[in-house]
Amino acid sequence: MKYRPEIDGLRALAVLPVIFYHAGVETMAGGFVGVDVFFVISGFLITTIIASELNSQQFSVVSFYERRARRILPALIVVLAITSILAVSIMLPFELVNYGKGLVGAVLFVSNIVLWKQAGYFAAEAEMNPLLHTWSLGVEEQYYLFFPLLLMVIWRFRRQWALPLLLLATLGSLGLAEWASTRMPSANFYLLPTRIWELMIGAMLSLWLMRRAQPQGLAAQLISLLGLVMIIVGIFAYNDQTPFPSFYALVPVLGAAAIILAATPATLVGKWLASKPLVIVGLISYSAYLWHQPLMAFARILAPDNHPDKVVMLMLALSSLVLAWLTWKFVEQPFRNKQRFGRNWIFTASLAGSALAVLLGVGLVASKGLLSQYPEKEWPIVEKTNVKFGEYVVAAHSMILARPIEEDKPVLVIVGDSFSQDFYNMISENNAFAHYQHVALFVPARCQLFYGKPYVEIEHHIAEGDRAMCAHRILSSQQVETIRKADVVVFASKWQSWSAAIMGESLAAMAIPEHIQVMVLGTKQFEKNRRVLLSEFRRADIPSIRRMDADILEINRTLKQSVKGYGFIDIAASFCSNGCPLFTTDGSPISYDGAHLTEAGARVIGNYLFTHPPLQQYGSASDAAMAAHSN
The missing domain is CATH 3.40.50 (Rossmann fold)
Incomplete structure (x- = not known):
């Protein structure tokens, strides 16, 4: 697959609003739509890789999950390890119980289900959950449990049915999201069935571009500019009262798809997204996403009124980018090197790290959040969730x-x-x-x-x-x-x-x-x-x-x-x-x-x-x- 720097720039456009939204920047009240942009990018890139390998008969399920492990797990385990040390040092027992459940959910990629059972994404107490953001990893990895197998079956029997079948699934998922947005808002936000359509928009775009060329000239300029405007509208016009995901989510999702479709080095939007600062942020966007929420959650936990100074939150937002660069440089990049770390090493290390995280999470829940470390007379304050x-x-x-x-x-x-x-x-x-x-x-x-x-x-x-x-x-x-x-x-x-x-x-x-x-x-x-x-x-x-x-x-x-x-x-x-x-x-x-x-x-x-x-x-x-x- 040909490298497209403008997609890395689009990653930056996705992660920065999420970070500033969680930092409490009021003008970016819809910054959470950055996650939806990520879903479109992920659906596009992963489908392009899978379909290309299926076309050349080189696709391997084991190799696919090896790539996912190299991409996702090293940085995740490092961030979870450091976050867990801070959690044990800072959190009270009732908070540690919930943290333990979230930790298990994060490494097993079911944290979206764990969080669905707890507070809603927009609830005040959710802001103090260091692992709140891991819900999106759960959605993605659950999707990639079945999607490669689905494409394999379609490719084997009726390749030409791929787009119609994905379109049918997309419409069904979108319709369900619209229906559930006002009836079951928490389940609608967190669970896979109402999020599939966002990933599949990217998947359909990938299959479309494998058969057709990108728009050129004035059409490319207008489509990519419209896409940028649509994402910006979502970031600045939406807020926590917007039913989401629903038909409202079509605006940033189709905006992201429009940019992927039409933003080329010849377009203004493509040139801007391919600029070095945005590309760098895009390259470190995954680690930035991992780091920002723990930093801000702990700041809120420690603030007497749970509302840290705005300057503090902005400094933490910038700090998450610094930590992201260090993680990308010294964790992400080395572990993607197959010569340095072979398949067996990656799978073994990932399994060991995940097992330790599960043991810690279960231990925190079983010990009631290390309750015995507190005098019994303080238990009424610190024990119950x-x-x-x-x-x-x-x-x-x-x-x-x-x-x-x-x-x-x-x-x-x-x-x-x-x-x-x-x-x-x-x-x-x-x-x-x-x-x-x-x-x-x-x-x-x-x-x-x-x-x-x-x-x-x-x-x-x-x-x-x-x-x-x-x-x-x-x-x-x-x-x-x-x-x-x-x-x-x-x-x-x-x-x-x-x-x-x-x-x-x-x-x-x-x-x-x-x-x-x-x-x-x-x-x-x-x-x-x-x-x-x-x-x-x-x-x-x-x-x-x-x-x-x-x-x-x-x-x-x-x-x-x-x-x-x-x-x-x-x-x-x-x-x-x-x-x-x-x-x-x-x-x-x-x-x-x-x-x-x-x-x-x-x-x-x-x-x-x-x-x-x-x-x-x-x-x-x-x-x-x-x-x-x-x-």
């Missing part, structure tokens, strides 16, 4: 979700998102509303609580990727009928400014009978950085508090004004009047993520709420007095 804490938040609430109403008991209806789950845990931990039947109605935080306004008037407030889902998950008239059958109804949500401002209108639109007591809980906030919690815990002589952010206080003021005439409970202004405590008196953290309550937190804050108006009458003490009086 957010997922484990989250299971507690959801568990009790799930038992009363949409429960049918019985006629023989007074009814408490709790309406809202995960903050309503928190409130129900306060009830459960304090045996409040003991003589009531409990019913829960759930509305996701992404959709917000509102009622009585047409969805088309509201949906602009909702993230674009959530709008289709929220159209079916907002508070419904059927749920409002349940609310109207209650004796007490409590609304609790992670309010946004807009939903807080119209909550009074929403309550009026529900036409709740006057005999029903209506209460609205304000939003809340605690310390979310567990390193800060651990540091404060170790300063036992100093009371630890967390001041509420001004925007949280403002949302609660807006909500209080909006629901005037209804009961309003402001946790921030009551329980946290002098700052929110970080721990209970026995040293247990009140919140695990800055928003949701631990079991101890639910017990303590619930105890406060149910011993003070307006909830005092529903506390366990009042219920006991009521029961005694009735006897």
Whole structure:
């Protein structure tokens, strides 16, 4: 295959936006599309090599995977080794457990599946995952498990069917991605079936150019320029709310294909991409991709608010390029030399390195992230993952979700998102509303609580990727009928400014009978950085508090004004009047993520709420007095 320097330049155009996106450069909010450009390049180059060798009857499956091993594994294992040393030195046990799972996933090329089971790519906690970026390696290597074999079969029986079959698979995968982008966004982002089409666009382009010449003259200039514009549009116009991959992904993907198709040394775009600086970045792009995320993740982990200074992040972006050059020079290049390292050596070394990584990953999970290295009294802070804490938040609430109403008991209806789950845990931990039947109605935080306004008037407030889902998950008239059958109804949500401002209108639109007591809980906030919690815990002589952010206080003021005439409970202004405590008196953290309550937190804050108006009458003490009086 003839070397095309402009493709190395295109690699630079792919990797730099990804790096700056992860560095938090706001103008490159769509920098993640660089990965899609990589997929097109990979599909094109690998298909060209395979098809050429099939045509000359020189293709070997063993040789193919040897090339993949030489290309992928040496740099990956070196980066994982150094990242693991840093992880063990820096991360807390609950983080190390997730790191261990990610490490196993990375070397087995299934990290996209591991990450799918954890947080979404655009979630805040994902930014602190040093191995977040390895999902794309998983997608590629899973693709190359079957694609060479598929081409071999097609070449043997019906070579002329190659393009139609790939086109059919591409359209099917793209259609699935568009459908899943709003219904299963995390699976859609990470998993192979909705990514195949991007690699196959490159594959089809390869087969096309094996039969036809590249465009020339004005056509080449226009096509390559259009391709560049399409990639730039994706980088600067998309963001984490763009459903992705979907039809939106066609813009950068077809842009990359257009550049590969038409950018030649005779075109302006081809000359620019073939310039020495871009070619150098393109040559080191794989190592740069490997290095950038661990550096930035550790910086976020160590920053007190998980948001390092922008200058620091830009310096880390540049540092990743320096490390990439060193890795390319002293790791990638030597291991591609077949005279220096033979096939058996490559396979043996790769297997040994991967096995060690798997053992370390399994060991980190089995040891609960080296938990025994910490005093037992610190375990409540450092042990549980957010997922484990989250299971507690959801568990009790799930038992009363949409429960049918019985006629023989007074009814408490709790309406809202995960903050309503928190409130129900306060009830459960304090045996409040003991003589009531409990019913829960759930509305996701992404959709917000509102009622009585047409969805088309509201949906602009909702993230674009959530709008289709929220159209079916907002508070419904059927749920409002349940609310109207209650004796007490409590609304609790992670309010946004807009939903807080119209909550009074929403309550009026529900036409709740006057005999029903209506209460609205304000939003809340605690310390979310567990390193800060651990540091404060170790300063036992100093009371630890967390001041509420001004925007949280403002949302609660807006909500209080909006629901005037209804009961309003402001946790921030009551329980946290002098700052929110970080721990209970026995040293247990009140919140695990800055928003949701631990079991101890639910017990303590619930105890406060149910011993003070307006909830005092529903506390366990009042219920006991009521029961005694009735006897």
